[in-house]
Amino acid sequence: MKIFVGLGNPGAEYANTKHNVGFMLADRLAKEFNITNWRNNFNALIAETFFEGEKILIVKPQTFMNLSGEAVEEIKNFYKFDVSNLIVAHDDLDLPVGTIRLRPKGSSGGHKGVESIIYHLAWEQNFPRVRIGIGRPPENWSVNSHVLSNFNSEDAPKIAAAIEDLVPAVLCIFREGIDIAMNKFNPRKVKD
Numbered sequence: 001m002k003i004f005v006g007l008g009n010p011g012a013e014y015a016n017t018k019h020n021v022g023f024m025l026a027d028r029l030a031k032e033f034n035i036t037n038w039r040n041n042f043n044a045l046i047a048e049t050f051f052e053g054e055k056i057l058i059v060k061p062q063t064f065m066n067l068s069g070e071a072v073e074e075i076k077n078f079y080k081f082d083v084s085n086l087i088v089a090h091d092d093l094d095l096p097v098g099t100i101r102l103r104p105k106g107s108s109g110g111h112k113g114v115e116s117i118i119y120h121l122a123w124e125q126n127f128p129r130v131r132i133g134i135g136r137p138p139e140n141w142s143v144n145s146h147v148l149s150n151f152n153s154e155d156a157p158k159i160a161a162a163i164e165d166l167v168p169a170v171l172c173i174f175r176e177g178i179d180i181a182m183n184k185f186n187p188r189k190v191k192d
Helices: 018-032 065-079 112-120 143-147 156-176 178-185
Strands: 002-006 039-041 044-051 054-061 086-092 100-103 129-133
Touching (some): 044 156, 100 178
Parallel strands (some): 002 054
């Protein structure tokens, strides 16, 4: 069993904000699997499917970003899955807009949603991350104002392209694991 958790904030007013790119990817994956029925359970919206014989849960926590771990903990307590089978997708201020980066594990990097998940998993950090770059806040903007703002006309197509690029990357994680997916889909630096 694999659990894909896209992070974001519930509610129409947040739907197209930078903080919700995890939800956007979760919705795109649900579309890929032709899932239209989400159920509300464990403080989350959950879509269920099978991929190459393995059960997949696509999860959008409904606890607001900073409490995302509450939903993940409830799901883990019920399904008893190994944390390495959890994949978390989230926005990343430190990556340029539209840049994608897969990681096998690590700290929260200051991301409050990931921090909440780590806390609620008894400080376990060994789960893959799908990071989607949203860039740094403009001058004189707070981080909160930045992450809760919509994408402008220049950045929206970059995010849409990143979401599309991540569909095969996430399917690769499901099928072959994070290490192979990182080799195939992480950006490579051009040599001089």
